[in-house]
Amino acid sequence: MTKPLALGAGAEFDRLRAVFATLGARAGALGDDCALVRLGKTTLAASIDASLEGVHFRTEWLSYYEIGWRATAGALSDLAADAARPIGVLVSLGIPGTERRGDTAAGIMEGVGAAVQSVGGKVLGGDLIRSDRYLVDVCVLGTVERPVERRGARAGDLIWVTGRLGASARALAEFQAGREPEPALRARFARPEPRIRAGRWLARRGARAMIDVSDGLAADAGHLAAASRVRIDIDLERIPSHPGIAPREAAGSGEEYELLVALPASFGERAARAFSRACGGLPLTCIGRCVRGAAEVRLLERGSRVAPVAGYDHFLRS
Amino acid sequence: MTKPLALGAGAEFDRLRAVFATLGARAGALGDDCALVRLGKTTLAASIDASLEGVHFRTEWLSYYEIGWRATAGALSDLAADAARPIGVLVSLGIPGTERRGDTAAGIMEGVGAAVQSVGGKVLGGDLIRSDRYLVDVCVLGTVERPVERRGARAGDLIWVTGRLGASARALAEFQAGREPEPALRARFARPEPRIRAGRWLARRGARAMIDVSDGLAADAGHLAAASRVRIDIDLERIPSHPGIAPREAAGSGEEYELLVALPASFGERAARAFSRACGGLPLTCIGRCVRGAAEVRLLERGSRVAPVAGYDHFLRS
Numbered sequence: 156m157t158k159p160l161a162l163g164a165g166a167e168f169d170r171l172r173a174v175f176a177t178l179g180a181r182a183g184a185l186g187d188d189c190a191l192v193r194l195g196k197t198t199l200a201a202s203i204d205a206s207l208e209g210v211h212f213r214t215e216w217l218s219y220y221e222i223g224w225r226a227t228a229g230a231l232s233d234l235a236a237d238a239a240r241p242i243g244v245l246v247s248l249g250i251p252g253t254e255r256r257g258d259t260a261a262g263i264m265e266g267v268g269a270a271v272q273s274v275g276g277k278v279l280g281g282d283l284i285r286s287d288r289y290l291v292d293v294c295v296l297g298t299v300e301r302p303v304e305r306r307g308a309r310a311g312d313l314i315w316v317t318g319r320l321g322a323s324a325r326a327l328a329e330f331q332a333g334r335e336p337e338p339a340l341r342a343r344f345a346r347p348e349p350r351i352r353a354g355r356w357l358a359r360r361g362a363r364a365m366i367d368v369s370d371g372l373a374a375d376a377g378h379l380a381a382a383s384r385v386r387i388d389i390d391l392e393r394i395p396s397h398p399g400i401a402p403r404e405a406a407g408s409g410e411e412y413e414l415l416v417a418l419p420a421s422f423g424e425r426a427a428r429a430f431s432r433a434c435g436g437l438p439l440t441c442i443g444r445c446v447r448g449a450a451e452v453r454l455l456e457r458g459s460r461v462a463p464v465a466g467y468d469h470f471l472r473s
Numbered sequence: 474m475t476k477p478l479a480l481g482a483g484a485e486f487d488r489l490r491a492v493f494a495t496l497g498a499r500a501g502a503l504g505d506d507c508a509l510v511r512l513g514k515t516t517l518a519a520s521i522d523a524s525l526e527g528v529h530f531r532t533e534w535l536s537y538y539e540i541g542w543r544a545t546a547g548a549l550s551d552l553a554a555d556a557a558r559p560i561g562v563l564v565s566l567g568i569p570g571t572e573r574r575g576d577t578a579a580g581i582m583e584g585v586g587a588a589v590q591s592v593g594g595k596v597l598g599g600d601l602i603r604s605d606r607y608l609v610d611v612c613v614l615g616t617v618e619r620p621v622e623r624r625g626a627r628a629g630d631l632i633w634v635t636g637r638l639g640a641s642a643r644a645l646a647e648f649q650a651g652r653e654p655e656p657a658l659r660a661r662f663a664r665p666e667p668r669i670r671a672g673r674w675l676a677r678r679g680a681r682a683m684i685d686v687s688d689g690l691a692a693d694a695g696h697l698a699a700a701s702r703v704r705i706d707i708d709l710e711r712i713p714s715h716p717g718i719a720p721r722e723a724a725g726s727g728e729e730y731e732l733l734v735a736l737p738a739s740f741g742e743r744a745a746r747a748f749s750r751a752c753g754g755l756p757l758t759c760i761g762r763c764v765r766g767a768a769e770v771r772l773l774e775r776g777s778r779v780a781p782v783a784g785y786d787h788f789l790r791s
Binding site: 189190192194195197199201202203205207210242243245246247249279280281282284285286287288294296298 | 523529603604606608614
């Protein structure tokens with residue numbers, strides 16, 4: 156994800172704050188999933204997202220096609236969160252200097268191409284470098300008429316989330332334990348779907364603020380709360396989780412690429428069913444609300460406050 | 474540079490052809506320095522360019538600021554070659570996990586910011602990852618009313634080049650031999666200037682085809698010849714070289730980020746002087762011509778054909 160200025164807590168974010176602070180007035184609008192640039196009558200949305208072998212994935216876990224798909228879907232998810240329509244991607248590909256180089260590069264690029272084609276975009280350009288580890292750095296470009304940013308949520312809005320959470324972290328845990336995850340879990344990790352159609356549908360229906368679930372539901376709700384300056388209360392028992400995964404585990408699972416969205420209270424279950432019909436059966440679940448107060452997230456279990464959930468660790472432990 | 478479909482010779486390009494061939498119909502206009510996308514009344518120009526420690530630079534040679542500047546200037550050079558006006562850049566930064574991480578990331582980003590600010594752009598967004606080696610992957614975005622592509626040169630056009638060539642390869646050779654290059658050479662390597670103003674001036678004055686000198690003058694002339702389907706004859710003795718560097722060495726020096734441009738024969742020395750005045754004294758030198766014939770480059774010395782010059786090796790030998 157393109158890192159915002161209005162960041163949540165954590166050492167990773169502290170480093171990023173220091174980096175972006177040095178840019179001072181040179182920096183553009185570093186405030187959302189995507190950079191947004193007004194161009195004539197449209198707004199350009201752009202984001203960059205790097206995936207590195209050993210940090211974000213291992214070649215033992217994924218096919219080269221899946222490595223390309225996953226990196227691209229993750230980057231496209233930032234367009235979804237701003238309700239943008241994809242134009243295409245530019246990709247820097249780092250490939251180790253082995254004899255299979257040509258094959259693996261082609262495999263990765265097929266996955267990149269398929270992911271971007273699945274949402275109507277194209278591979279616009281790229282660069283190929285020799286590197287010690289596989290690297291797939293994807294810059295996504297899109298256009299949007301009315302971007303849905305992180306900062307628009309207001310007290311009284313309800314918080315909804317698409318899909319079911321938890322499979323990504325569980326699949327990762329299985330991989331790290333040396334086991335092959337069951338197919339449904341594995342697919343969520345290897346072939347996440349960027350929620351482009353969902354993001355655009357929600358924007359048309361009045362979404363006030365939106366973010367993709369990349370750092371984990373609780374952490375991303377924190378980013379939304381910080382940018383919108385509202386408190387967000389989440390009912391743990393309402394979090395839609397993958398079968399066999401507890402809501403608490405689901406709330407900490409990152410790289411889910413589902414959408415977390417604030418909608419006016421007038422948006423109800425009937426509208427959520429219309430969403431599902433329009434988006435291939437994807438669930439949309441109300442899990443909480445925006446409340447006037449300090450910009451923070453409170454997790455509630457049957458109405459009582461419970462301990463916060465840690466943010467998702469994007470870095471594999473080597 | 475964003476790799477084109479109309480590529481010159483070499484194993485590197487063979488691999489790229491295979492990669493992009495797999496994209497088939499999914500690929501966009503992979504035919505120039507930049508991807509060009511029509512957006513309402515303007516055209517978006519975009520390119521991505523990765524710089525990796527040990528492959529494109531060494532930390533012993535450059536300051537962190539210079540690492541950021543050089544990577545960014547090299548990427549911006551693709552906008553210059555298409556006569557685009559920069560909007561800004563998105564940067565993926567890979568930083569080794571050391572205690573100095575915050576400092577070095579900030580240093581690199583200061584260089585990135587200064588380079589993009591020098592041509593009126595902004596840092597729009599970024600991603601930060603932990604990697605074994607420093608990585609600076611820069612995606613540049615710009616707009617252009619009338620892009621100057623590689624394919625527009627016609628028989629009868631004259632070939633011109635900006636600046637003086639050869640310092641980049643010589644500085645690299647000095648670094649690789651363990652010596653500090655003299656300041657003028659070092660500056661050309663560490664702080665190249667993207668020729669944005671020059672590119673836009675040349676476009677207004679009728680440039681038919683343009684490319685930046687990234688693979689070496691001779692090799693880049695080959696890309697231009699291939700895309701335009703003309704033969705290009707270059708007079709070796711007319712190549713403007715850095716003091717103390719022979720034209721033949723200058724013709725093989727890459728990462729120069731000067732512009733190689735085909736202009737109608739009506740563009741003469743008087744216009745070249747006007748160019749220099751408008752571009753801070755930057756020389757513009759006529760070095761050859763486009764001729765009907767097979768798409769190739771011929772190097773001539775006092776009118777006689779001489780052996781071709783090898784392309785520039787972007788990869789450091791480790």
